[in-house]
Amino acid sequence: MIKLSTKQTKRLVSIHGWSGVFLGLLLYVVLLTGTLAVFASDIGTWSAGGMKSHEPLRQPLDHTIRALAHEMPQEYLEEITVFYNSAGHIVVFFHTHAVNPEGTFDEKGVLTELHPESHRPIAQREGFGTELFGADPAGALDEFLVELHVNLHLPDPWGLYATGLLGFLMLVSAISGILIHRHLIADLFVAPRPWNRLLHARDRHNLAGTWTLPFAILLAFTGAFLSFALSLGFPLLSQIAFSGDQFAMMEALVGTGYEENAQPAELANLDLMLSLSAQHAGSPPESFVISNYGRADTQVIVFHPPKDGAMVGAQNTFDGISGSYLGLKPGIGTQPSLGNWVFELILPLHFGTFAGLLSQLVWFALGLAACYVTLSGQQLWLDRRLDDANWCVLRRLVQIVGYGLPLAILGSTYGFFLSLPAKQTLLWTPLGFCLLGLASIGLGVLIREKELASKAFHVAMTVLLVLLPMARIAAGGPNWIWALSSNNVSIVLFDTILILIGLCFFFTISRIKPFVLLEKQTLEPKAGHEQ
Amino acid sequence: MISIRDQLKNRSDRRFFSDLKVRWLLAGPGALLGAIVVMSAMPIWFPKGAAEIDHLIFPLILFPAIWALLFFYSCLTEDLIRACWIFGSLIVINVILVLMTLFWP
Numbered sequence: 001m002i003k004l005s006t007k008q009t010k011r012l013v014s015i016h017g018w019s020g021v022f023l024g025l026l027l028y029v030v031l032l033t034g035t036l037a038v039f040a041s042d043i044g045t046w047s048a049g050g051m052k053s054h055e056p057l058r059q060p061l062d063h064t065i066r067a068l069a070h071e072m073p074q075e076y077l078e079e080i081t082v083f084y085n086s087a088g089h090i091v092v093f094f095h096t097h098a099v100n101p102e103g104t105f106d107e108k109g110v111l112t113e114l115h116p117e118s119h120r121p122i123a124q125r126e127g128f129g130t131e132l133f134g135a136d137p138a139g140a141l142d143e144f145l146v147e148l149h150v151n152l153h154l155p156d157p158w159g160l161y162a163t164g165l166l167g168f169l170m171l172v173s174a175i176s177g178i179l180i181h182r183h184l185i186a187d188l189f190v191a192p193r194p195w196n197r198l199l200h201a202r203d204r205h206n207l208a209g210t211w212t213l214p215f216a217i218l219l220a221f222t223g224a225f226l227s228f229a230l231s232l233g234f235p236l237l238s239q240i241a242f243s244g245d246q247f248a249m250m251e252a253l254v255g256t257g258y259e260e261n262a263q264p265a266e267l268a269n270l271d272l273m274l275s276l277s278a279q280h281a282g283s284p285p286e287s288f289v290i291s292n293y294g295r296a297d298t299q300v301i302v303f304h305p306p307k308d309g310a311m312v313g314a315q316n317t318f319d320g321i322s323g324s325y326l327g328l329k330p331g332i333g334t335q336p337s338l339g340n341w342v343f344e345l346i347l348p349l350h351f352g353t354f355a356g357l358l359s360q361l362v363w364f365a366l367g368l369a370a371c372y373v374t375l376s377g378q379q380l381w382l383d384r385r386l387d388d389a390n391w392c393v394l395r396r397l398v399q400i401v402g403y404g405l406p407l408a409i410l411g412s413t414y415g416f417f418l419s420l421p422a423k424q425t426l427l428w429t430p431l432g433f434c435l436l437g438l439a440s441i442g443l444g445v446l447i448r449e450k451e452l453a454s455k456a457f458h459v460a461m462t463v464l465l466v467l468l469p470m471a472r473i474a475a476g477g478p479n480w481i482w483a484l485s486s487n488n489v490s491i492v493l494f495d496t497i498l499i500l501i502g503l504c505f506f507f508t509i510s511r512i513k514p515f516v517l518l519e520k521q522t523l524e525p526k527a528g529h530e531q
Numbered sequence: 532m533i534s535i536r537d538q539l540k541n542r543s544d545r546r547f548f549s550d551l552k553v554r555w556l557l558a559g560p561g562a563l564l565g566a567i568v569v570m571s572a573m574p575i576w577f578p579k580g581a582a583e584i585d586h587l588i589f590p591l592i593l594f595p596a597i598w599a600l601l602f603f604y605s606c607l608t609e610d611l612i613r614a615c616w617i618f619g620s621l622i623v624i625n626v627i628l629v630l631m632t633l634f635w636p
């Protein structure tokens with residue numbers, strides 16, 4: 001352990017405490033939504049009513065893409081991106097690259113949504129990528145949660161700056177936590193002392209904090225990188241290395257790897273390329289991109305999720321005219337490099353996808369523990385200042401945000417399901433969040449007694465969680481029999497988990513008791529063991 | 532009897548730029564500015580690597596680490612004058628590098 005002087009330790013304890021007190025609640029918002037975002041695609045599938053087809057890009061697509069390309073303006077044939085959304089519908093985006101009205105680098109084109117089996121068009125929209133990708137009513141819920149995690153729904157680039165700074169705050173809390181810990185290893189196995197409520201609470205905070213320390217540092221580091229890389233680093237570096245040309249920097253990073261040739265030429269059989277790519281990657285295609293459609297320099301890149309036992313997915317490149325396999329393309333650049341290796345490592349580590357479902361579950365559990373550490377740290381700070389009236393507002397705020405955020409998320413879920421039949425989810429998902437958020441603030445303000453307010457929040461959580469699966473089915477969502485017969489087990493699993501969490505809240509209502517400072521202090525045997 | 536050390540400390544607290552204020556300036560705007568200028572200048576001297584992208588990727592990846600290093604150094608150091616010199620030199624050298632690249636490529 002690093003030896004610090006008393007002054008240095010005091011300074012770090014101050015930083016650890018004050019940073020958590022001032023920005024801990026915002027950090028809690030990012031942490032909780034990030035924890036849910038670990039299962040964002042599963043939440044998307046659950047909310048969209050299950051996947052209509054489990055491997056939509058395995059089916060013949062060659063004829064459909066050609067027919068669609070025939071109708072498109074020439075400029076949108078520069079790049080065609082094909083993927084599938086939460087409901088399993090195929091999305092084809094014909095586009096070019098342009099600067100949007102906000103002055104940022106963007107994609108501009110026509111987005112068509114197709115039924116996964118009949119390939120019948122369901123919806124078609126034209127515009128910039130930033131507008132089109134957030135406009136799918138079926139994906140409104142997971143999109144809303146991810147956006148809340150990524151930029152707190154603040155305008156760009158301020159939202160990314162805010163979450164980047166919160167990443168720094170988490171880094172500060174975690175590293176200062178390590179430095180001020182005197183018994184880091186011992187605290188991994190500490191049993192919370194039951195004879196004193198304050199020490200008991202601090203032991204539990206230390207226990208959860210110690211177990212989440214490596215996770216917190218990893219997430220804070222990767223999260224701050226993702227936020228600042230897009231909002232600050234990319235524009236700055238393009239200014240210095242490419243004289244402000246963001247297109248040139250993007251090209252250098254993505255890497256075209258082909259010689260320009262604008263002569264007209266016919267695309268090779270797409271279905272054969274997709275099938276060959278799946279054989280090479282060992283997993284079905286997740287999406288693919290056709291560059292320069294109809295030209296002699298057409299290139300097809302097929303993206304695959306990680307195969308069993310692999311940490312990262314694969315990107316296979318094909319010559320679009322001959323259909324020949326050109327090899328595996330790195331995520332960044334045109335050939336393997338250290339930069340690409342580190343970059344490809346960061347994404348699965350942040351999203352928790354490096355070992356499939358198991359790592360996602362571990363990341364989810366550690367995310368919840370980190371939320372607990374954030375709130376319990378603030379609670380500890382406030383419990384030591386019970387007699388100080390200046391901290392009364394923050395005490396109330398911690399309770400309101402602590403319970404209010406999950407309630408508001410449930411509000412957005414209800415808003416989504418109740419407006420899904422009318423396809424008004426883009427409006428009602430954020431509105432549901434705001435309504436339940438306001439209701440939580442009202443509940444916290446009106447009920448002055450803290451324990452009574454906690455009980456009211458638990459009752460609200462129980463009712464909303466238990467009734468949610470019923471609301472989903474009542475709003476036209478699939479029932480359990482359809483879900484099980486169509487291999488959409490995640491719907492049944494999610495519903496069950498929601499009901500179980502609701503019941504947990506119900507059974508803990510009676511355990512909420514008033515906090516008494518230093519109760520039975522005299523029974524404490526070893527006061528000297530404190531930090 | 533007040534010791535010399537305490538007398539010096541009292542004198543430091545009465546100054547406009549007290550130790551606390553200097554530490555705040557170094558750990559707050561200083562660390563952020565330092566990390567931004569180091570990141571900005573890194574593409575100039577960092578090796579490009581096999582795919583010629585390392586000099587673009589590593590500044591982005593290392594930005595949080597550079598900030599954390601500067602932040603904790605300014606929080607833990609007892610020698611604030613030396614810290615000011617280090618921060619100042621770091622910022623000036625990297626700003627000169629960036630300006631030279633922008634205006635005299």
